[in-house]
Each structure stands twice: as C-alpha cells, then as structure tokens.
Amino acid sequence: MKKINLLKLYVIIFSFISYSCVEEVEFENMDSFEDVLVIEGTITNEFKQHKIKLTRTFQFEENEPIPESNAVVRVLSSSQDIYEFQEVEPGEYLSTSEFSALPNNTYQLKIITASNQEYSSMPVSLTSTTQINSINVERQFNGNGTDGVAISVNSFDPTGNSRFYRYEYEETYQIIAPFWSRFDAVVVSENPPDTEVSLRTREERVCYNTQFSTGIIQEQTNNLTEDRVTGKVVRFIASDNFILRSRYSILIKQFVQSPEAFSFFETLNELSGSQSLLSQNQPGFINGNITSITNPNERVIGFFEASSVSEQRIFFNFIDFLDRGTDRLPSYIVPCNFTAPIEDSALISTIQRRSLVFFRENDDDQNIIPPGGPYVMVTSECGDCTLIGSNIVPDFWVD
C-alpha cells in the first residue's frame, strides 16, 4: 500500500516536470488594460476619397473596438494643400474632396481627438509605382497539403525602387441557387390559412457576394537582383470552398510600401501569427510613425502611409480546373433539404418568415414528399440567393 502511494508521488512529480509545468491560465487584463488610439490610414495615388479609420484598443473580454468619433482629421501636403476628413461612420473618416497623392510631395496626418489630444505622423512620401504584370490562377496543393487554387501575382519594377509590396484583394463570387423556381408560394389569407403560387418578382437565382481581404499580405524583393515579384500567392482557396462553385472574380491591389512601413506590418504579422511553445516571438509594443504631440510618451498604434497602388482583376470558373472524371464542384453553402408542410398556420408563418422557400408543387408527377402538404419547400438559401448575396450584378462583372 505504501509503495503505491510512493509511486503516485512520483507520478505527480514527473507529470509535473514532464509537461504539466505549463498550464493555461485564465487571463484577464482588467488591471493592465491600456487605452490606446489605433490609426489605420493609407492614402494612395488613386484619385478618390481616401479613408482614415480611428479606433481604440479594447479589453479582451470585449469583441469590438470603440470607434474614436468627433476627431478633427486632416492630411497636410508639403505643397501646402490641406485635405480635410469627415466622419461618415463612427470612427471612419473620408476626405471631403477627392485627391490623389503625388510623387515628390510629402504628406503628414494630423489628428485632434474630441478630448483635445493632438497626434501627428512623420511626413511620408509617395512610394514608386509598379504595375501588376499578370495574375495567375493555378490548381495546386498549398503548404498544408490542401488541394485548391492559388491566385498569384507577377510584377516587375525595372527601376528597382519598389522592392516592398503589400497586397489586398476584393473577391466577388457568383451564387446560383440550386433549387430556384420561377414560382413562389404567397400567403392569400392567414385565417383561414390559404396560399397560392405566383411568379417571383425579383432576381433570386443568381447573386453576387463580395468580400475583402483581411490581414497583412506582404512580399519583398530586396534580396533579389531584380525587383521582380514572381508567383506571389495572394489568395489560396481550398477546392471544397463554396465560393468556387460558380464564377469567381478577384481584384488584387498591389501597394508599394516604404521600407519602414513594410517592417512595421511585418512585425505586426509576426506577433499575431500562431506560435508554438517551442518558438516564441519576443512580444512588445510596435512603434509606428505616429506620435502624440500633447504627450510624447503616449503610445499610438498605427502607420500612416502614402502608397502607390496598381490593381488588376481576373475572372475564372473553377469547373475549368477540374478533372471531369474524379473531381466535383464544391457543395452548396448549406445542405438543401425538402419538406412539404401541411397547409396550416405553421406554413403561413414559414412563408412569411421565408424560413423555407417554394420549390415545386407536391403532385403525383413527381415523388410525393411527406407529410404531403401542397408545396415542396426547400431550405431557403437553396431557393433564394438573396439571403446570402446581392442580386445586383456588379458593374465590373463579365460573364
């Protein structure tokens, strides 16, 4: 008996030493929370209304940043131009006029918050311009061994001045509702329950959805002899991703960054990446190029950039990359299920809430679907694409 106890002790000791010495702990930062202004601001050589975003850091328990509203935001140029920005949404400031950043000018961001704190960036100049030469789409396996399509960029700056690149993209994918019908079930009377079938009045079969890239995608050519970006994968989509089911389009924007901006975002990325217990990055505050005028020791997060940008759009259908014998298109975003509810108040509310969508009449020509109500109803997204996308064809769309 004693021996067993002793062994137990060893177990405690060794499980402790071997791997239990690291334990996850509840982390609250109530005491340590530091309220810091976060500035996102990039002006480009595009002639447009530029956007500056001001938020504040938030506690770990919260999900959303607090917008910094009612600030005075302006960009000053070395040629004495002042571009005023106005808050259009909480924390989002748009330039009141359209302008483009010009070469040989420097730009400085100035902010005065509602609490009368003044911030200023270092003067930045517009980076040199480089065009995207081409965008390639290729079926391949990515680093994790996942099958999919890689969308990559090629660009070349013969002057060799660009060197540091950051990418953003906007992808738009077509959604075709697989069980769309020209008809729809409409409520005639709630009490007594009565319904009828009529033609749909709007586009609900083909929709489009656009999403924007998040995170920081960077590439540099500094250690290469030529300033040439070759096959930089900006977007990789796994072959089972729903967005590849129909036609797909991507607009890739290539920003040329200054070396300082590049290393700021690179460090930011390194710190946020997943890290193993074996290799940790040195954590810490990352200095940007914006400081507080009111209190020089106050910390500010963000980097104000003047980047030249070039963009290119491509379209493709994933089906062209498929091996017809074995491959299949990715399945629809939701599984599509059929049911035929009895015509009663429940059906009325289903139609009204559009939780199910009409597919066909439940008649003898085809299989009768239980429990045998008048209509075969399908999972709503499968019959009406507007629930997950927009039925307006984007301006740029080419079929």
Place this chain on the structure above:
Amino acid sequence: MKYIALFILLFSYQLTISQEKKEITIKFENLKKIDVLKSIEAQTQYRFYFIENWLDDTLITGDYYNQSIKDILNIIFSKTDINYYISSDNKIFLTKNNLISDSLPSTFFKSTQKENKPTDSIITESIQYNENNIIQSDIIETIRIGKQNKNTNKKKYILSGYARNKNTNSLISNLIISVKGKNINFVTGSNGFYSIELPIGINLIEVKKLGLSSLEKRIIIYGDGVLNLYLTDDVEELSEVVIDASKDKNVKEAITGLTQIKTEEIKNIPLVLGERDILKVAITLPGIKTAGEGSSGFNVRGGKEDQNLILLDNGVIYNPTHFFGIFSALNPFTSGDVNIYKGTIPAEYGGRLSSVFEINTKNANDKKVSGEASIGPVTSNITIETPIIKNKSSILVGARGTYSDWILRSLDEESLQNSRASFYDIVAKYNHKVNEKNNIQTTGYFSKDQFSITSDSLFNYSNRLASLKWSHTFNDRNYGSLILSNSQYKFNIEFDGNSTNDFDLGYEVNETELKLKMNYLLNDKHKFDYGISGKLYNVDPGNIDPLGQQSIIESIEIPEERAFESGLFVSHNYNANEKLSLNLGIRYSFYAALGATNNSIQRVYTTGLPRNQTTLVGEESFSKNEVIETFGGPEFRISARYFLGEDFSAKASFNSSYQYIHTLSNNTTVSPTDTWKLSDSNIRPQQGNQYSLGFYKNLKNNTFEFSLEGYYKTSKNILDYKVGANLLLNQTIEAEVLQGDGLSYGIEFLLKKTKGRLNGWLGYSYSRSFVKLESDFAEEQINNGDFFASNFDKPHDVSLVLNYKLTKRFSFSGNFTYQTGRPVTFPVGSFILNGVERVNYSDRNAFRIPDFYRLDVGFNVEGNHKIKKLAHSFWNISIYNVLGRNNPYSVFFVTDNGDIRAFESSIFSIPIPTITYNLKF
C-alpha cells in the same frame, strides 16, 4: 605529549565564554570513572571527549543531588591529573595536565602583531639563537634549514615544499601556511605546493586547514630549503573545524565579491528531490540569482545568464543544470570547493562579464579505496575513489542517474507511459604525481538530459568536457601549469506529432583551450601570476530537417561559425604593508571571428539604418580561417584591501572585461533552447565595467561573519531582441537582435554564523538591473530608448538558511527565500488593424509576475560517529516548498487564431517531500 597539545589547540577554537549552569542528580556505586562519565552522558546533554587510557580503573562511589557538573567533575577528578573544560554546547573536554583556557592564544590568526616587528631586530635575535632559549614546556618541533653563514647579508630565504595528508598521502590544497606574528601567509593551490619567504632565524610556522589537525613548526632558517608538511585528518568535530581554517579569509583576501561554498557546509541544507546541490546553495547567497525556479542560468549582480564562466577543473560547462535547471549537473560528491568570483575576476580568466564559477573536483584518495553513495527518490549517486599506484596516482569516478524513465514506463497511466524524463552525469578525475616537480591531472565529464516538453516532442541536451593539467615546479620561486581543455554542449529537439510539421533540430557549440599559467614569487611582498591562453570556438547553430515522409518542413541549415579568442595576463599581488594589500591584474583580450568553411557568408546591411530585410544589401564571402573581424582590448582587474581594525577590512575593486559569445535566449517560453552566438561583423562583443566597495567584519572569533558590499556596473552591447524577434533557427539572426547598454547596481548584505548549534546565514540584497535600447529608428528602440528593468531585475532578495543541531546526530534545517517577482511584458488590450484582431503589448518588462517565496525544511540523521566503522551513513528527510506556494516561473502568451491564450509555467507548486540515504565508506 605533542598529540595532546595539538588536541588542545584544535579545540580551543570553539570554546566560548558563556557556560551554563545545570544541576545534576546522580548516584553511582563502585563504578569505573569511564562508566561514571557514560552515565552522566546518558542522563544529560553533556558529552565527554577524552582518550580512554587517561582514566584509571579505580572504582568510585558518589551520590549527588542537584549539583553542578563542575562540582561533580571536581570530585571525580580530584586526585588525578585530569583537567576539564566545558564548552557552551555541553561538550566536556578532558585534558591531561593541561588546563584549557577560555581565550584564544593572543597570536592566533592575527596578521598584525604589534610587539613583533619583522625587521632587523629579528635577525639579531636569531643570530643569538641558543638552544637553551627554548622554553622547557615547548612541544613544537624545531627544524633547521640551511647552515648559518655569518658572511652573508641576505636577510630572507625561501622555504618551499608540498603539503600532504599523512593518511592518504594526497596533496592538500587551500592549506594556510602562516608565520606567526610576521604577516607572511600562503595558501596552497591544488598541487599542494607552498613557497614562503622567511626572515633569517627563528620562525614559528602555523599550518591550518579545514578538517585537518593544525601543525606548528619552529623553523630556524639560514638558507633556501625544502620542508614537506604532513598533516593528519582531524577526526572529531570535523565540520566545525573545517569552517575555521579559512575563517578570516573573507576579511583578509584582497579581492572583492568572492563567494566560497564548501560541499561539507551544505550537507544539512534541505534538498530538492533529494539532491544536494552546490549551485542551488549559491543562489541563496546575495548577488547570485536565477530568473526563477527552473531557469537554467544564473544572474550574477544583474548580469545576463550568458555572462558567467562556469569551469569544472578548468573546462567550460555551457549548461550546468539538469531538468530545466531544477538540479545542477555537478555531482555533489565529487565536487570540492566552489569559488564564485562576482566582483574581481582573476586576470587568468576572461571572456565573461559577470562572474566565474570555479568548481574543482576533489582529488582522489591515493592510499585506499573509499566511496560515497546516495539513494533518493529521483536519482542515485555513487562515487568511488581508488589509488592506481599507491601514493602516486589515483582516480575518482562519480556517476549519477535517474530512474524516472523506468518508473514512468512501469505505470498503468497511459498518458505517462510515453513520456520521458531522465538524466545522468559521469565525472572522472585522474591524478598522477610523476615526481616532486611534476603533477598531472585529467578530468572527463559528461552529462545528458532527455525529456519530453510536450507529449510529442523529445528534447535532449548534453555537456561533454575533458581537461588535462600538467603542473610543474621549476624552482622555489617559479611554478606553473599547462592546461588543455575541450568542451562541447549540444541539444536536439525532435518533434514527432504525426503532423506535417514534424522536425528534427540540432545545435552544437564546441571549444578548445590551451592555457599556460605561471606563478612567480619574488618575495613575501610581491607575487606574480602571468600567462597566455588561446581558445578556438566552433559553433554549429543547427539544422532543421523534416521528420517522416509527410513532413512539409523545409530543411534549413544555418552556417557554422568559428572564432579564436586569446588572452595575455599578468597579475601582481602586492602586500604594501601590514594593512594594505593590492591585487593588480591586467589582461589583454583578443578575438577574431574566422571563416568556418570555405564559403562563409557575412551579410552586409546598409550602414546607419536598422538591420532588417529591407536594409540587407549583400553578402561577403570568406574562406576557411580567414579573419572576418577582430576585436580586443585591455581588461583591468584591480582590487585592494585595507585593514580598518582587527578582523575588519574594507576592499575596493575595479573590474573590466570583454565577452565575445552571446546567448540567444528566448525567455518568453519554457523551452531551454538557448543557443550561443559568436561575435562577428554584425554582432559586437559585450563589454563591462564593475566598481565595487565592501566592508567585512568577523566577530566573536570568527563565529559571525558580516559583509556589506556595493557594486555599480555598466555594460555595452548587451544583446536584446527586437519586438517580434524569433530566434530559433533564424537565418538572419543579426536582424532580430539589438545591442544596448546595461546598468546594474546593488547592495549585498550577508551575516553568517559559522559555529555553534545554530548556524547558517542571512542574506539580503537590494539590486537593480536595467537595459537601454536606444536608436534613431523606432524599430530598434524599446521603451522610448529609456532604461528599463531587465528580465531578471528582482530588487529585493532575502535568503535565510538555518541549521540547528539537536544533538550530534540529529539536526534540523530550513531555508526561506523571498524575491520580488521578475518583470514580464503583458498584453494590455486588443485592437483591430487591417481587419484582424491583434494584441497590444505593454512596454517591455512593464509588469511583474507575483513575488516569489518558498520555505523548505529538512531533518538530518547521521549514523553514529565511531571512527572505525566500516561506513558512515546519513539520512536526510526534507520537504521542498512546505507552504505549497505556486511560484510562477513565467507567464507568457500565445496568439492562436486571433485568441490570446495565457500560459503560466511553474515548477513545484506543491510541497515535495523526499528521503535520501547517503553512505560514505
């Protein structure tokens, strides 16, 4: 007669003035005196010390009621020639004829003696020397060296020789040889050699060493000569006398910041998992800290972990710990004394800024086979010493290992069956005395650790070291040694989680040093040490290879590094007068980074801009052994001691040094993957200066030692890391590191009680350690370019180590440690940038983990003390962290899919009881 006198001399050290009056009731009839004494021992705390044949066999009878021990003894010994003395700790020493005096002989240990002037007057005295002048009762042996020559005007002669243990014939190191009343002192080195300069005529030489009977000789010297000294072991009161011999060393030595730890002293300190550990004791002394339980390095006086030169028999040990630093990798049975130089570093050592840990393996017994063994819950340890050629050569072999692997495997618990945790170390030392003038010793050492950090990774590391030392005595004034050593440290991580990220990673550092050290004794005022050393480094920073077919890890190989470091040193020990002693050392340090292969690459960055990918402009190629860059400069090691009074001294020192090898230590993780990086064209050597001032006072016959030391240290090019730096297998490591200024200062207080039933020490230090990383570029600047607390800045540090002897066999011990929690960088909020949630971190090291405190207790039982017993045994029962305090070692954060997860690593958060059995034979 002589024997008794020595006996008295020995014991007179520990007698103290206070005596307790205790009353005794005892009755005896027709008993022999010896039996009467035994019955007193049985009834009381008193213990008698005597030689049996002093007592006659006449039978005595007595009946005493509430009498004092004195009265009883007076009656028992009334008609005999036995005298007695009662010590404060209830020891009664019987003496024949001699009366023991309460006070020390007035000349004992005094280095300054007013009535004696070691000048011409002595010569006059000695010339008139006449054998009749010897006092009748004198039992000191008189030895004449040389013939009197009236025609010479030489006033001083050199006496030299070897000191040996009479029983084992082994050479005695750290033996103090002093000339009474003349402020001439010498301490033997590991070769047991001594050489002192004596004024012509009569000299009374006193020889002292812990654990040995002291010896006095009267030397009448008229010429240079040799006298070999033979000392006997002091069997009784071993541990107490041990401490005595070098007792006033702290006050006397001319160097500051020296900490000495003796293996014998630490025997009773509570243990962690049954391991007696010299380095763990070191961190209870002020000025020596670790970043936390489970940190493998030491922070000495605010210096980084990589700034300590840890030498085992002259060879460097890169990682002196097992199991994340929970155990030291040094076998406590084979280790002799440890000297830690944290202030003045002797000029013979270089290459590290903060300290030198000089650990010497014991010389083996060359007379007979002996050994020591211990059995604990985690490790077992056995050490054997044996002569190879009697009185000439001997070998010591110590081996220690864990059996935890076996325990883990034999368990039913499935989760533990595959885990591994084991270590072992082996040390062997061979001593060969070729002849009187030549001595060879060689040491081999190997230690290996293997354990799982996470369930699917296997981590192992090893230290290997070999050293060879040839000592040669040229003549009475010159001796020296030639040392060749080689060390290797490597680690390997295998990650096999059946994933596509499986890898195998390796790292290795190897160094070989050749050193010549010479000693020259000009006279009793001037001693010189000088020499030269050269060291070749080879670093293989590692490779990572995919493990298994499906692994998608790319093979990376970081190119090898090579460098040559050398030093030329002279140090002069100058006893200016009775009060002032100076130690003046200078070392010229030189370093060359060399091409390791025929195509060694050094990356070139735009000058004047931060080093990163964006400023990398090219590469420069070097052929094998081509000089890439050289560094060097003089280093000063200067210290002085001045006696402010008897047993009271002040010392001051200035120490400067260069360091060419740096650790890349990612202290935000738990893994001991520190790698060493050589200085090259992108990474400059560290340079440091230290000023220190201290006061040392011994009280009550060295029963109490008190010291107060302050230091102020500045350093340059201390390695730190950029935000976001990742060090493991980074191909452009120079772009991840920053070099900045270091500043540390502190005050250290130590009160030690070395004798008596209750002994131990109390240490306190207030110390700060800062780093400054300032640059014109935000990327290279940390915390606005201001000084900030370093990773190991722990201002308050209190250690109390106490040992209470209940009886001769039973003792209690306890130690308590309190430290301010170390600084960490905390996440202080989230923010969204570019649509991704990110973590905002505080300024570097702006927060602290909770304060550290821990109490350990131990109970020791020693076997009986019969001299002729086959083996001596010793039990230790201890509880580590009795309070069960969960002391976090580090708190760190991992961003995982946008979520921040906090991890805390702690080593022992529960009380750990252990029992260890030690056996000495």
